[in-house]
Each structure stands twice: as structure tokens, then as C-alpha cells.
Amino acid sequence: MINLIYLILPGVLGVIALYLKDVTHSNIPSKSISYTAMGATLLLLLLGTIFGFSGFNLAISKAIDLSISFNLNGISLPFLFLAVLMPMLVLPSFKYDVFDKKLTFNVLFLVIYVSIISMFMSSNLLSLFIFMEISLLSAFFAIFLWGNESSFNSAMKFLIFTQISSMLILTAFLMVFLYTGSFELTSIGAFTHSANSIYLSTVFMLVLVAAIIKFPVFPLHAWMPGAYYDSATSITALLSGLFSKIGGYILLLFILFITPISASYFSMPVMILAVISAFYAAFIALSKKDLKMMFSYSSMLYMSLALMGIMSNNAIGIDGGIFLMISYGFISPLAFMLTGYLRSQTGTTDMTKVGGLMKKVPTFALFFFIVVFASIGVPGFSNFIGEFLVFLGVFKFYPLIIISIVSMLIATGYYLSAVKRIVFEKFFAPVKNLHDLSKSELIQTVALSFVIIILGIMPYILINSINLGVV
Amino acid sequence: MINAQYILIVGALLVPLVDLLRRELNVKATKIINYLTLSILLLSFIFEVLFGNIQSTLFNSVDYSYFINSFILLLSTLIFSFMLLHFEKLDTYIDVFFIITVLGATLMVISSNFLSLIISLEMMSIPSYALVLIVKDKKHLEGTFKYLFISMLSIAFLVFGSSLIFLSSGSLSFSSLSTVNYLLFLPGIAIVLAGIAYEATLVPFHSWAPDTYDAADSTVTAFLSSVPKAAGLIVIVHIFTYAFPLAEEFMLVTLMILAMATIIVPSIIAISQSKLKRMLIYSSIAQSGFAFVGVSLLSTISVYSAVFYVFAFATADALVFLSLSMLESRGVYLISDLGKAKNLGMVPVLGLSLGLLSLAGFPPTIGFFGKLLIFMSLIFQGYVWVVIVLIAVLLFSTFYYYNVFRNMYRRKYFLTKFVPIKSDIRWALKEAIIIILMAIVFAGVALISAA
Numbered sequence: 001m002i003n004l005i006y007l008i009l010p011g012v013l014g015v016i017a018l019y020l021k022d023v024t025h026s027n028i029p030s031k032s033i034s035y036t037a038m039g040a041t042l043l044l045l046l047l048g049t050i051f052g053f054s055g056f057n058l059a060i061s062k063a064i065d066l067s068i069s070f071n072l073n074g075i076s077l078p079f080l081f082l083a084v085l086m087p088m089l090v091l092p093s094f095k096y097d098v099f100d101k102k103l104t105f106n107v108l109f110l111v112i113y114v115s116i117i118s119m120f121m122s123s124n125l126l127s128l129f130i131f132m133e134i135s136l137l138s139a140f141f142a143i144f145l146w147g148n149e150s151s152f153n154s155a156m157k158f159l160i161f162t163q164i165s166s167m168l169i170l171t172a173f174l175m176v177f178l179y180t181g182s183f184e185l186t187s188i189g190a191f192t193h194s195a196n197s198i199y200l201s202t203v204f205m206l207v208l209v210a211a212i213i214k215f216p217v218f219p220l221h222a223w224m225p226g227a228y229y230d231s232a233t234s235i236t237a238l239l240s241g242l243f244s245k246i247g248g249y250i251l252l253l254f255i256l257f258i259t260p261i262s263a264s265y266f267s268m269p270v271m272i273l274a275v276i277s278a279f280y281a282a283f284i285a286l287s288k289k290d291l292k293m294m295f296s297y298s299s300m301l302y303m304s305l306a307l308m309g310i311m312s313n314n315a316i317g318i319d320g321g322i323f324l325m326i327s328y329g330f331i332s333p334l335a336f337m338l339t340g341y342l343r344s345q346t347g348t349t350d351m352t353k354v355g356g357l358m359k360k361v362p363t364f365a366l367f368f369f370i371v372v373f374a375s376i377g378v379p380g381f382s383n384f385i386g387e388f389l390v391f392l393g394v395f396k397f398y399p400l401i402i403i404s405i406v407s408m409l410i411a412t413g414y415y416l417s418a419v420k421r422i423v424f425e426k427f428f429a430p431v432k433n434l435h436d437l438s439k440s441e442l443i444q445t446v447a448l449s450f451v452i453i454i455l456g457i458m459p460y461i462l463i464n465s466i467n468l469g470v471v
Numbered sequence: 472m473i474n475a476q477y478i479l480i481v482g483a484l485l486v487p488l489v490d491l492l493r494r495e496l497n498v499k500a501t502k503i504i505n506y507l508t509l510s511i512l513l514l515s516f517i518f519e520v521l522f523g524n525i526q527s528t529l530f531n532s533v534d535y536s537y538f539i540n541s542f543i544l545l546l547s548t549l550i551f552s553f554m555l556l557h558f559e560k561l562d563t564y565i566d567v568f569f570i571i572t573v574l575g576a577t578l579m580v581i582s583s584n585f586l587s588l589i590i591s592l593e594m595m596s597i598p599s600y601a602l603v604l605i606v607k608d609k610k611h612l613e614g615t616f617k618y619l620f621i622s623m624l625s626i627a628f629l630v631f632g633s634s635l636i637f638l639s640s641g642s643l644s645f646s647s648l649s650t651v652n653y654l655l656f657l658p659g660i661a662i663v664l665a666g667i668a669y670e671a672t673l674v675p676f677h678s679w680a681p682d683t684y685d686a687a688d689s690t691v692t693a694f695l696s697s698v699p700k701a702a703g704l705i706v707i708v709h710i711f712t713y714a715f716p717l718a719e720e721f722m723l724v725t726l727m728i729l730a731m732a733t734i735i736v737p738s739i740i741a742i743s744q745s746k747l748k749r750m751l752i753y754s755s756i757a758q759s760g761f762a763f764v765g766v767s768l769l770s771t772i773s774v775y776s777a778v779f780y781v782f783a784f785a786t787a788d789a790l791v792f793l794s795l796s797m798l799e800s801r802g803v804y805l806i807s808d809l810g811k812a813k814n815l816g817m818v819p820v821l822g823l824s825l826g827l828l829s830l831a832g833f834p835p836t837i838g839f840f841g842k843l844l845i846f847m848s849l850i851f852q853g854y855v856w857v858v859i860v861l862i863a864v865l866l867f868s869t870f871y872y873y874n875v876f877r878n879m880y881r882r883k884y885f886l887t888k889f890v891p892i893k894s895d896i897r898w899a900l901k902e903a904i905i906i907i908l909m910a911i912v913f914a915g916v917a918l919i920s921a922a
Contacts (some may be wrong), residue, residue: 061917062920064840064844064847064919066919093718137833160866171846171855171858174850285915
């Protein structure tokens with residue numbers, strides 16, 4: 001049995017090691033410390049999935065029921081898998097835009113890593129909130145310290161929006177605490193799982209609005225374009241791959257374990273909102289000439305689809321929503337990594353200034369194909385399973401909502417036109433002398449694509465780890 | 472039993488005597504007096520922890536005064552040792568006044584009678600005028616005079632209000648106010664509230680605070696804005712829980728409005744400040760308003776949450792201003808200076824950031840838990856709209872806090888171009904004090920049940 005506390009120990013030790021490295025002026029590269037910490041965590045996770053996990057409980061304050069308690073619930077394993085594996089594959093792309101303060105960058109990266117892992121493991125809502133806030137504050141610093149010129153404003157917008165959503169979540173948690181007298185997920189569930197009142201519906205509504213901000217979904221997405229566009233490549237990948245899942249995870253906790261009855265009242269309106277959001281994101285992405293912007297909005301599109309699945313009120317849809325979140329959590333880092341590569345080579349991500357890269361950089365073109373086909377949902381890639389399950393669940397919920405599949409059609413349109421612009425046609429670029437993907441970049445892209453394809457052809461390894469009934 | 476207050480009284484008498492002896496013997500070194508003061512403060516903290524407060528007819532401990540007095544004495548000890556390191560030469564009268572101020576603050580927390588309250592308030596505020604004048608020049612003198620006049624006014628208010636309460640109830644003791652004549656009682660409370668509000672810088676009685684705090688040296692500001700303010704806040708908690716359940720609805724409306732004004736108005740003013748210290752002063756005034764929200768509800772939970780919040784607030788305030796004092800000695804005065812100054816060092820910058828985060832209520836600092844408890848008691852009593860307004864104001868105040876962060880971390884001098892400076896034992900010891908306070912900001916969570 002692997003105790004869950006061991007999963008965060010390598011990260012914490014890594015931060016200490018980075019501090020010691022700074023004090024002793026040692027020559028060990030910071031990134032190797034980070035890789036070691038993350039690799040150890042991944043190893044522990046694999047050992048844990050084989051030998052089983054045991055929980056960890058440490059009461060801090062009885063008065064407000066604060067305890068650091070790590071216990072897995074039915075849905076935390078897939079999210080944990082994403083949070084442990086993905087940052088490791090994202091970290092190499094720091095070389096595109098992080099040129100100074102590498103040590104600080106690694107420290108922040110590890111802090112984000114550890115806090116998000118702890119968040120997905122926490123079974124105490126208050127400690128879950130605390131870990132979430134730590135990760136969001138670190139993300140704020142990470143956005144504006146290594147972003148472009150306007151990154152501070154974007155970071156501020158990001159912080160204010162996420163703070164609003166955090167405060168809504170905190171209010172909901174407090175209301176739950178006052179209703180049940182506990183922050184522990186199991187004891188809350190025992191009280192509220194079959195209860196039905198306006199009070200609990202209010203709680204669910206607060207969480208829902210918070211999740212809509214964090215996803216982001218249509219009316220409250222204003223922080224997204226700036227935060228994704230202005231931050232460094234690896235941070236963008238983290239934001240779209242990991243941070244957008246926080247809202248979904250908390251929403252799922254409420255839908256499955258805390259307020260399932262209230263959640264069903266909100267299904268239809270949220271579903272309609274998600275459909276609007278999907279079309280909105282698809283149309284905006286269609287109009288964008290910048291590759292990074294296009295990927296940002298298409299990430300919003302897939303999050304809308306995931307929300308649709310989550311709210312569909314049946315097991316297939318919820319499974320699909322989780323699967324889609326995890327699978328796109330691996331696709332969008334690959335997309336943003338390729339964008340970062342393109343910018344490092346040609347100095348631009350504008351699709352009107354770059355074209356015909358097939359002949360000059362064929363490996364890049366290959367992985368660009370993989371990203372596009374995986375996103376569109378070609379069978380064999382992971383997104384296909386997620387989209388298929390989501391649409392199945394949605395159809396089961398209310399057949400007419402299946403029109404949202406048209407948004408995928410639009411997505412296919414803009415993805416293929418991007419392929420046509422960037423990969424095919426006659427070669428033109430601001431810089432003529434291009435280098436193909438280097439060895440380290442190749443390892444990174446191959447690893448990400450490997451995960452995407454493995455999830456696509458063996459989806460049961462992820463789906464079997466989802467257990468919707470167990471707190 | 473030897474209580475902390477006896478130690479402080481003996482110290483306040485002993486220090487001038489030893490000083491006199493020193494003058495008679497023509498000993499030049501004044502350090503010995505300073506160390507004596509420091510040991511008295513430390514001793515009083517230890518005795519407070521061991522034996523608690525004094526108990527008499529005028530001074531009566533309640534269950535939280537032990538906790539409050541312990542942290543007041545701890546903070547005073549830390550701040551005084553910081554002042555010793557900060558000033559090359561500390562005049563000996565400062566030592567006596569410091570001890571008397573701390574004594575007044577600890578007595579104020581446990582006073583159970585208007586008479587003892589007024590005496591201990593006087594005892595606390597009169598020596599602190601001299602603390603503001605720790606550096607003798609025109610700027611400090613101006614701040615001192617503002618403080619002096621306003622304090623006189625507040626004492627006059629307090630005496631007048633107490634006499635009205637005495638007329639209406641026939642007693643000055645908090646616990647024996649049972650049958651009252653409301654015609655005199657309500658104005659009495661209002662005037663007493665105004666009197667204490669000057670000390671605790673409630674809006675609209677706060678106008679002296681920015682000037683005085685700004686004029687004073689940052690270490691003194693750290694002391695004034697944490698210890699006497701905490702004592703003032705606790706007195707408000709004390710009076711309105713033990714003396715005035717009679718006027719509950721009046722108090723709820725008045726205190727709630729005052730508290731909201733205290734939170735909102737300085738938050739708005741703080742945005743336009745370009746001087747770092749003034750910004751911090753305004754934000755510290757604003758953050759102290761959260762305690763009053765807790766007080767105004769007058770329920771058991773809300774009072775305890777207010778007590779814990781006072782602890783969280785005072786610690787963070789001391790941390791912020793002590794870090795600021797270290798930064799000022801490296802030439803940081805404006806917010807924009809943070810990006811330009813060299814060799815700031817990591818500890819004061821981290822201390823300032825942590826203190827600001829705790830003031831802004833970011834987890835897992837104690838500021839977060841203080842605000843959490845207050846929000847909890849608000850939601851528990853059904854004041855969800857107040858929580859929403861407070862959250863909006865908090866978001867508003869994030870603007871200027873994070874503006875500080877931007878200036879701190881954006882420029883290239885931080886961490887990367889850190890040139891090791893000549894090691895200085897004073898600087899290192901100051902850093903040690905900041906680190907202790909930072910540890911308290913995290914570890915204070917364990918004290919929630921103690922409050």
C-alpha cells in the first residue's frame with residue numbers, strides 16, 4: 001500500500017532542494033531537480049495503482065474541522081493521473097520563453113504541481129480550497145513573470161476572475177459546513193446526498209457559477225484569451241491542461257456526492273448555455289488568424305462539451321465528460337508546445353505569415369497533424385472516445401441537444417484550414433532557415449502523442465478507474 | 472502569584488532607577504538599560520504564559536484575555552528587539568515609555584470597569600506620544616501633536632460617555648449594568664464608542680492615523696498599528712459583549728455601518744497612494760474593520776472569530792511594517808522604488824509579500840482563517856449580503872496589493888542580480904525576527920481553538 005502523502009513528498013523535497021541549490025550556488029541545473037521530483041511522483045502513482053493507496057489524515061484544527069486528509073474518491077484517480085503526468089511533459093517547453101529566473105520558475109512550477117496534486121487528493125473541502133488557492137496564486141505569478149508585455153494585465157484579469165470564483169466556492173463550502181457541521185466529504189455526503197432544499201440548490205448554483213468561470217464557459221470567459229495568449233508556452237499549457245479542470249472537478253464532487261438532486265434541476269439551462277458556449281467558441285476560433293488564439297478558443301470549445309457531458313445527468317455522459325477533460329488535458333499541451341516551437345523558429349504564430357512548412361520541417365508537420373486529428377475526434381485518438389461518450393450521454397438526456405455536434409463540424413473546418421495554411425501551400429515564413437524538432441522536443445511530442453493514442457485505443461484503462469458511486 | 476502585569480509594573484519602576492544609577496556612576500553605555508527592558512518584556516511574556524493575568528475588582532480576565540495578552544506581549548517583545556537593532560542609540564526614556572504602553576495595553580484588555588478602562592487607556596496612549604517622537608525633528612513632531620490632540624479628545628469623550636452611563640445605571644462596572652435609563656444610556660454608549668473608535672481608528676474617526684503613522688518611524692508604526700490597536704479592538708469586543716447586550720439592536724446597526732465604512736473608505740483611498748507606507752497604513756485601517764463586523768453580531772462564534780481576527784491582523788500588520796522598515800533602510804519609499812532598489816534581500820521582500828497576502832486573506836495564512844471565521848459567523852446569522860459586499864471590497868483591494876507584487880518581482884534585480892552584501896549581524900537578526908513572524912503567520916492556525 002502506498003500512502004497518499006508520499007505523492008506530494010517528492011515535490012516538497014524538490015522545492016527544498018532548489019532552495020539549497022540557490023544557497024550553496026551549486027551547478028546542478030534546476031530543471032533536473034524538477035524532473036527527478038516529478039518522475040518520483042509518477043513512479044509512486046504507478047506503484048500505488050498496482051498495490052493500492054491508503055489514506056492520510058492529520059487534524060489541524062477541530063474547531064473549524066480543518067485537516068489535511070488525503071483520501072481518494074471515485075473520480076480523483078483520472079484527474080490525479082493527469083496532474084501527475086502532464087506537467088512533466090509540459091516542463092521542457094520552458095526553453096521557448098523562460099530565459100531568466102529559471103530557479104524561480106522551477107520553484108513555482110513545483111509548487112503548482114504539488115498543490116494541484118494535493119487538491120485532487122483532498123477529501124477535506126477546506127484543505128481542498130487552500131491547495132486550490134495556492135496553485136492559483138502561483139499561476140498568477142507564473143503568468144506575469146514570464147509572459148509578454150501585456151501579461152500583467154492579463155494576469156490581473158485572471159486573478160480577479162478566479163478570485164471571484166474562489167470566493168463563490170468558499171461561500172458554498174461554508175454553507176455546506178453550516179448545514180452539516182463538517183468539511184469532510186464522506187460525512188457531508190451522508191447528510192446531503194438525498195436531501196433536497198432551496199438551500200442546497202443555492203449552494204450548487206454558487207459552485208456552478210464558479211465552475212463556469214474556471215472552465216471557462218461562454219458569458220464568463222473574459223479572462224481566458226489574455227491569460228492564455230500572454231503567458232509563456234509551458235504556463236499556457238498548464239492553464240488550459242490542468243487549471244481548467246479544477247472547476248470541473250469541484251463541480252463533479254457536488255454533482256456526484258453532495259447535491260445530486262439539486263444538480264438535476266440545473267441540467268437543462270446549463271446544457272443550453274454549454275451549447276451556446278460551444279458554438280460561440282467555435283465561431284470565434286474560426287475567425288482567429290493567430291494559431292495560439294485559435295487553440296485557446298478551441299480549448300474553450302472542448303471544455304463546453306465536457307460541461308455538457310457532466311451535466312447530462314447519466315453515467316455515460318459524466319464518464320464522457322471526465323474522459324474528454326483528461327484527454328484534452330494531454331492534447332492542448334501538445335498544441336501549445338507546437339505553437340511555442342513555431343514561435344521560436346519563425347518568430348510569429350500568425351497563420352497569415354507562415355505557410356507550407358511540410359517541406360522544411362516534416363516532423364513538425366506530422367505532429368501538427370496528430371494534434372489536429374486528435375482534436376477533431378478521429379477514431380484512434382483519445383478525444384474520439386470522450387466526444388462519443390459525451391454526445392451519447394447528451395442524446396440520452398435530451399435528443400435535440402445533439403445539434404451541438406455541429407460545433408464540432410465548425411471545429412473541423414477551422415482546424416483543417418489551419419492545416420492547409422500552415423502545412424501545405426507554398427513555403428513562406430519570416431525566417432527562411434528553419435530547424436526541425438530537436439531531440440528533446442521530439443521526446444516530448446512523442447510522449448504526449450503516445451499518451452493520446454494509448455488513451456484512444458485502450459480507453460478502458462481510464463474509464464475503469466472512474467467509479468461514480470463511491471465517495 | 473506573580474502575574475505579567477506585576478513584572479511590567481516593577482520593570483517600569485526599575486528601569487528609571489537603574490538609569491538614574493547609571494547617570495550617577497557616569498556610565499556611558501545605555502545598551503544595558505535596553506537589554507534590561509528587553510528582558511523585562513520577555514519575562515512578562517513568560518509569566519503571562521505561565522500564570523495568566525491579574526485578578527481584582529477592576530480587572531477581570533475573560534476566557535480570551537489570556538490569549539490576547541500573550542500575543543500582545545510576544546509581539547511587543549519582538550518589535551522592541553527589532554527597534555533595538557534598528558536604532559543606533561535608543562534614548563533611555565523610550566524604554567520606560569515602551570514598558571508603560573505595553574502595561575496599559577495588557578491592562579486595557581482585562582479591564583472590567585469604565586474607571587480601569589480609562590486609566591489603562593491613558594496609561595497606554597500618553598507614553599506612545601513619546602514613541603512617535605523617537606526621532607526628534609519637525610516631521611515627527613507634527614505627527615506627535617496630531618496624535619496628542621486626538622487622544623485628548625478621545626479621552627474626553629470616554630469620560631463624558633462613562634459619566635452618562637454612570638448616571639443612567641448607577642454603576643461603572645461592565646457586569647452590573649442591568650437596569651438602565653435609556654434616555655441617558657444610548658447617548659452614553661454612542662459617545663463611549665466614539666471615544667474608543669479614535670483609538671481603534673474606525674472611520675470616520677481615523678483621520679489622524681495616516682498622518683501620525685506616516686510621520687512615525689516604521690518600527691514605531693509597526694508597534695502602534697498592532698499592539699495598541701489590538702487592545703482597542705479587544706476593548707470594543709469586551710464592552711459590547713459584556714456591558715451592552717441591552718442595546719443590542721442599536722449596536723448592531725451602528726457598528727455594522729461603521730465597520731463597513733471602515734472597510735470600504737480606506738480601501739478606496741489606498742488605491743491612489745504612491746507612497747508605499749501610506750498605502751500600507753490605509754489598507755491596515757481598512758483590514759481592521761473586519762473585526763468590527765464580527766463584534767457587531769454579538770454572538771459567541773462571532774466574538775471568538777473577531778478575537779482570532781485581531782490576532783491575525785496584528786501579527787500581519789507588525790510583519791508588514793517591520794519588513795517595510797528594513798526596505799526603507801535600503802531606499803524604498805515609493806511603490807515604484809521596489810523595482811529599482813538594489814540589494815533588498817529576500818527576507819524583507821518575502822515578509823512584506825506574506826504580510827500583504829495575510830492581510831488580503833489568502834490561504835493558508837492566518838488572515839484567511841480569521842476572515843473565514845468571520846464570514847462563517849455572518850452566514851450563520853443570515854447576513855449573506857454583507858459577505859458578498861465584503862468579498863467585493865476584498866477583490867477591490869487585491870488591485871493595490873498585487874500592484875505592489877508587480878513592482879516587487881517584475882524587475883530584474885530580484886533574486887537574479889542579487890549581489891551578496893557585507894554580512895551585518897544587525898541585519899541578520901532583523902531577518903530572524905521577520906522569519907519568526909512569518910512562521911507565526913502560518914502556524915497561527917493551530918491557535919484557532921485557543922482563541
